[in-house]
Amino acid sequence: MDLRFTPEENSFRDTVRQFFTAEIPQPIRAKVADGRPLAREDIVTSQRILNRRGWAVPHWPREWGGQDWSPVQRYIFTEELQQNAVPQPLGFNVSMVGPVIAAFGTQEQKERFLPRAANLDDWWCQGFSEPGAGSDLAGLRTSAKRDGNEWVVNGQKTWTTLAQYADWIFCLVRTDPAARKQQGISFLLIDMRSPGVTVRPIVTIDGGREVNEVFLDEVRVPLENLVGEENKGWDCAKYLLGHERTGIARVGLSKLRVRRIKELARQMPSGDGTVWDDIEFRKKVASLEIELKALEITQLRVVSNERHRQGNKPDPASSILKIRGSEIQQATTELLLEMVGPYALPYREAVEGSNEPPVGPDWADTAAPTYFNWRKTTIYGGSNEIQRNIVAKAILGL
Amino acid sequence: MDFDLTDEQRLLADSVGRLMGDAYGSLEKRRAHAAEPHGWSERVWAQYAELGLLGLPFAERHGGFGGGAVELMIVMEAFGRGLALEPYLATVVLGGGLLRLAGSEAKQARLVPRVADGSLKLAFAHGEAQARYDLDDVATTARRAGDGWRLDGAKSVVLHGDCADLLVVSARTGGERRDRDGITLFLVEAGVPGVSRRGYPTQDGQRAAEILLEGVELTPDAVLGPVGGAAAPIRLAVDAALAALSAEAVGAMDALHALTLEYLKTRKQFGVTIGSFQVLQHRAVDMVVAIEQARSMAMYATMMAGTPEGHAAVAGAKVQVNRSARFVGQQSIQLHGGIGMTMEYLAGHYFKRLTIIESLFGDTEHHLREVTASGGLLGDLPSGSGLAK
Numbered sequence: 001m002d003l004r005f006t007p008e009e010n011s012f013r014d015t016v017r018q019f020f021t022a023e024i025p026q027p028i029r030a031k032v033a034d035g036r037p038l039a040r041e042d043i044v045t046s047q048r049i050l051n052r053r054g055w056a057v058p059h060w061p062r063e064w065g066g067q068d069w070s071p072v073q074r075y076i077f078t079e080e081l082q083q084n085a086v087p088q089p090l091g092f093n094v095s096m097v098g099p100v101i102a103a104f105g106t107q108e109q110k111e112r113f114l115p116r117a118a119n120l121d122d123w124w125c126q127g128f129s130e131p132g133a134g135s136d137l138a139g140l141r142t143s144a145k146r147d148g149n150e151w152v153v154n155g156q157k158t159w160t161t162l163a164q165y166a167d168w169i170f171c172l173v174r175t176d177p178a179a180r181k182q183q184g185i186s187f188l189l190i191d192m193r194s195p196g197v198t199v200r201p202i203v204t205i206d207g208g209r210e211v212n213e214v215f216l217d218e219v220r221v222p223l224e225n226l227v228g229e230e231n232k233g234w235d236c237a238k239y240l241l242g243h244e245r246t247g248i249a250r251v252g253l254s255k256l257r258v259r260r261i262k263e264l265a266r267q268m269p270s271g272d273g274t275v276w277d278d279i280e281f282r283k284k285v286a287s288l289e290i291e292l293k294a295l296e297i298t299q300l301r302v303v304s305n306e307r308h309r310q311g312n313k314p315d316p317a318s319s320i321l322k323i324r325g326s327e328i329q330q331a332t333t334e335l336l337l338e339m340v341g342p343y344a345l346p347y348r349e350a351v352e353g354s355n356e357p358p359v360g361p362d363w364a365d366t367a368a369p370t371y372f373n374w375r376k377t378t379i380y381g382g383s384n385e386i387q388r389n390i391v392a393k394a395i396l397g398l
Numbered sequence: 399m400d401f402d403l404t405d406e407q408r409l410l411a412d413s414v415g416r417l418m419g420d421a422y423g424s425l426e427k428r429r430a431h432a433a434e435p436h437g438w439s440e441r442v443w444a445q446y447a448e449l450g451l452l453g454l455p456f457a458e459r460h461g462g463f464g465g466g467a468v469e470l471m472i473v474m475e476a477f478g479r480g481l482a483l484e485p486y487l488a489t490v491v492l493g494g495g496l497l498r499l500a501g502s503e504a505k506q507a508r509l510v511p512r513v514a515d516g517s518l519k520l521a522f523a524h525g526e527a528q529a530r531y532d533l534d535d536v537a538t539t540a541r542r543a544g545d546g547w548r549l550d551g552a553k554s555v556v557l558h559g560d561c562a563d564l565l566v567v568s569a570r571t572g573g574e575r576r577d578r579d580g581i582t583l584f585l586v587e588a589g590v591p592g593v594s595r596r597g598y599p600t601q602d603g604q605r606a607a608e609i610l611l612e613g614v615e616l617t618p619d620a621v622l623g624p625v626g627g628a629a630a631p632i633r634l635a636v637d638a639a640l641a642a643l644s645a646e647a648v649g650a651m652d653a654l655h656a657l658t659l660e661y662l663k664t665r666k667q668f669g670v671t672i673g674s675f676q677v678l679q680h681r682a683v684d685m686v687v688a689i690e691q692a693r694s695m696a697m698y699a700t701m702m703a704g705t706p707e708g709h710a711a712v713a714g715a716k717v718q719v720n721r722s723a724r725f726v727g728q729q730s731i732q733l734h735g736g737i738g739m740t741m742e743y744l745a746g747h748y749f750k751r752l753t754i755i756e757s758l759f760g761d762t763e764h765h766l767r768e769v770t771a772s773g774g775l776l777g778d779l780p781s782g783s784g785l786a787k
Contacts, residue, residue, distance in 0.1 A: 001399065001401055001402065233767060255776055258776055259776060262774070262779075267787065279770065293776070294692075294694050294695045300399060305401070320686070323687055385680070388680045392683050398682065
């Protein structure tokens with residue numbers, strides 16, 4: 001039992017940190033640190049820089065651009081990425097559709113889609129949730145019927161993150177309406193430019209436009225866009241949900257947030273001094289740091305344990321990481337909101353090129369929207385209540 | 399970076415676990431041990447000695463087994479599971495820790511074999527009525543008397559102070575009452591003139607004592623470590639004890655959760671097991687989450703104690719362990735319902751031990767202040783990150 005990283009692991013950490021700070025444009029990282037929405041180009045630029053270095057998809061199979069990294073190296077990479085406010089490579093590409101195509105796709109599909117997904121030449125979005133299928137994902141109703149050498153797709157997807165930027169959507173569709181719930185579902189790749197695809201924004205409580213409804217109306221999709229076997233799409237979905245768990249707690253991101261709160265609290269005036277002079281505030285920060293340290297060590301335990309694990313079965317411990325990780329992320333946004341105080345009030349329209357001067361410190365206006373927006377973290381990716389159901393069943397046998 | 403136990407450590411965990419199963423394992427056995435003269439079992443103590451547990455953290459050249467913090471963690475976790483009553487923390491971790499940290503080669507060579515064979519029990523007589531959790535607050539005085547020393551003062555809530563053969567007493571040889579400098583440790587035979595002890599049971603079924611020191615005459619050889627410089631070894635020994643208590647709490651929480659889970663799976667109401675109710679399932683999961691966070695921090699404390707950032711790490715661990723202990727303890731009583739409130743059921747005894755551990759050597763608020771004063775556990779934005787404002 002030893003907390004120390006090996007000299008090789010430490011030098012790996014130095015190498016990636018050095019690369020992130022030197023190569024990823026500072027203005028992009030500052031946006032991430034400030035909690036400002038990124039433009040499509042920011043995400044593309046950042047991912048392509050990583051991809052040129054071979055680091056956009058380190059966890060993919062070697063022949064498709066992956067690295068032979070140990071679980072510890074992957075952990076270090078993700079932590080440094082988050083701590084240095086580098087935009088995460090687009091999860092829909094690198095953690096979702098990519099691994100599914102690599103595992104279930106045909107050689108032709110792999111050649112066609114994987115390099116473009118890694119380089120973000122194609123922007124993917126996720127067509128899983130539906131108005132009637134949230135936590136109960138298998139209740140989805142979007143249908144695909146075979147017609148000649150095409151599927152004809154009808155239905156509606158929702159909560160589709162950044163669909164407005166997407167070139168492609170990977171969908172779960174019902175291909176056998178007679179089959180029982182999880183059976184009869186297939187995994188289908190749909191070109192967003194196909195006739196019959198309509199994207200409608202959903203404005204979230206922070207005023208952001210991040211998620212969308214996607215309507216599919218008589219959309220014709222070539223048969224060869226099916227991934228895996230017909231009616232076996234649930235296997236793809238399960239695989240996808242079990243993939244790449246080490247980043248789920250987003251410890252690096254929360255560390256960045258807490259350190260920024262400490263730094264900004266020393267600048268935020270309060271009475272004769274700053275917010276940081278208040279011992280009660282500092283105790284709240286320390287308390288959160290303790291919770292975050294506990295999460296970090298828990299994550300390291302899971303990472304360290306990975307070498308003893310077989311296969312790709314999701315570790316039920318990742319549910320615990322999800323629960324605590326999301327709660328702590330939310331706690332960081334609450335603390336930021338508290339620190340900013342009255343300057344959390346002004347609402348600044350997120351208009352590119354707006355010349356309106358900020359009210360208060362120029363980093364204060366994102367505190368409230370970030371807090372509002374981050375309520376999503378305990379809902380998405382399987383709500384925390386669903387995670388508790390998983391732990392109750394898989395670990396406790398209840 | 400790894401969290402694996404070595405084969406030897408796994409072996410140790412197995413054998414202490416087995417010993418706990420035999421020696422405790424039921425509330426009746428524990429009650430029988432508690433009814434013995436000292437409030438714990440001499441026979442079980444002898445088994446600890448046989449297994450090498452009493453000499454565990456001492457150097458081999460002094461007659462110990464050369465174990466480290468991880469070995470102590472393993473043992474304490476097992477004791478937590480078994481709800482052991484013996485004065486292990488007082489003798490081996492606190493008294494023994496001070497002996498290791500401050501004692502000369504000669505003292506260790508003389509005393510360690512007696513600790514290891516079970517014949518010498520130690521206690522750390524440090525706390526005082528006014529001190530609360532401030533380790534530097536020492537009013538007991540030691541004045542030069544001839545070429546020796548003369549001790550006067552009162553020590554309060556000394557863990558297992560009633561059964562100890564040898565007391566490690568802190569006393570002020572210089573400075574003001576709350577100064578860091580000027581504290582000295584003395585080894586005091588419990589039976590010498592001027593030492594009077596009043597032992598009593600504690601809420602968790604263990605024992606403690608009030609110790610009065612009135613003109614206790616000591617030879618120069620009674621001094622343990624540097625005169626006036628005991629604050630540092632005291633801090634380190636208490637940090638090691640906090641790491642050990644964290645591990646004990648994790649063991650107790652594990653056992654208490656298992657007990658609660660068993661109850662959820664067997665107790666029937668409304669024609670079904672109560673574990674089928676989602677609200678209780680989620681509560682049980684939240685207990686697991688709390689325990690895993692505590693386990694992580696107990697490991698963190700174990701690995702960090704004694705390093706330059708060790709104190710903040712240990713304090714942070716105590717905060718987490720305390721919070722988890724309170725949640726798990728309270729919820730286990732709640733989930734058991736009425737039976738959890740009774741003295742004849744095991745759950746309440748775990749709950750009580752966890753509650754006492756919370757307050758030992760600093761409660762949650764105290765340690766949160768310690769972490770705050772140290773600047774936190776995460777540090778600041780790295781310079782050169784390009785993200786500072």
